[in-house]
Amino acid sequence: MRELLSQIEGLLGPSHIPPGSVSRGFRRRDPLLEEKVRKALQNLDPPLGALVTAGWNSRMRTTAGVAILGCNQIWLHPGLREVSEEEVDRTLLHELAHLLARHRHPHRRIEPHGEEWRVACRDLGIPGESRTHRLPFQARRMKRHFILRCPVCGRHHERVRRPRRPLACLHCCLTHNGGLYDEKFRFVVSSKDLQPEDY
Ligand SMILES: [Zn+2]
Numbered sequence: 001m002r003e004l005l006s007q008i009e010g011l012l013g014p015s016h017i018p019p020g021s022v023s024r025g026f027r028r029r030d031p032l033l034e035e036k037v038r039k040a041l042q043n044l045d046p047p048l049g050a051l052v053t054a055g056w057n058s059r060m061r062t063t064a065g066v067a068i069l070g071c072n073q074i075w076l077h078p079g080l081r082e083v084s085e086e087e088v089d090r091t092l093l094h095e096l097a098h099l100l101a102r103h104r105h106p107h108r109r110i111e112p113h114g115e116e117w118r119v120a121c122r123d124l125g126i127p128g129e130s131r132t133h134r135l136p137f138q139a140r141r142m143k144r145h146f147i148l149r150c151p152v153c154g155r156h157h158e159r160v161r162r163p164r165r166p167l168a169c170l171h172c173c174l175t176h177n178g179g180l181y182d183e184k185f186r187f188v189v190s191s192k193d194l195q196p197e198d199y
């Protein structure tokens with residue numbers, strides 16, 4: 001829950017945001033996600049299904065998803081779509097299990113990833129779900145993490161890892177130096193903080 005709480009500030013707003021609209025510029029409802037929610041709940045809790053708002057939040061960093069209990073909202077990291085549809089569905093159900101557990105026990109104090117949540121996960125078809133939902137996204141953050149830029153021609157490449165050896169721009173070495181390495185054309189390496197897609 002701590003990772004959820006950190007995402008909540010600024011999100012506690014009206015629970016009804018028109019589909020497809022932008023709210024404060026970084027959240028967007030997605031009718032397809034909401035349809036998945038209703039399908040997942042159709043035999044479990046249709047009234048809850050009618051209440052849930054689901055969409056994408058482009059401000060998320062390392063958290064894959066967040067469930068806001070007070071207003072039955074689920075927000076997912078837009079980058080999940082590039083991981084896989086399974087990852088989107090799994091994260092959606094993980095967050096939905098938080099809402100379902102709360103909806104089933106409105107007056108009891110329950111642990112965020114406690115027994116009630118685990119039962120909800122099982123009922124939603126993701127038994128044994130992990131309590132953290134960061135890994136798939138961190139895996140994605142590893143991608144395209146370093147930029148190699150040629151100081152002469154400006155060409156650049158992206159790499160997952162920082163190069164261990166000095167690398168020079170092939171284009172410039174070929175054009176100006178007969179294809180041999182020259183320190184002049186050595187790439188400048190910078191790290192890139194991968195941003196979620198903008199909306
Ligand atoms: Zn969780």
Ligand SMILES: [Zn+2]
Pocket residue numbers: 150151152153154155169170171172173185
């Ligand atoms: Zn170059």
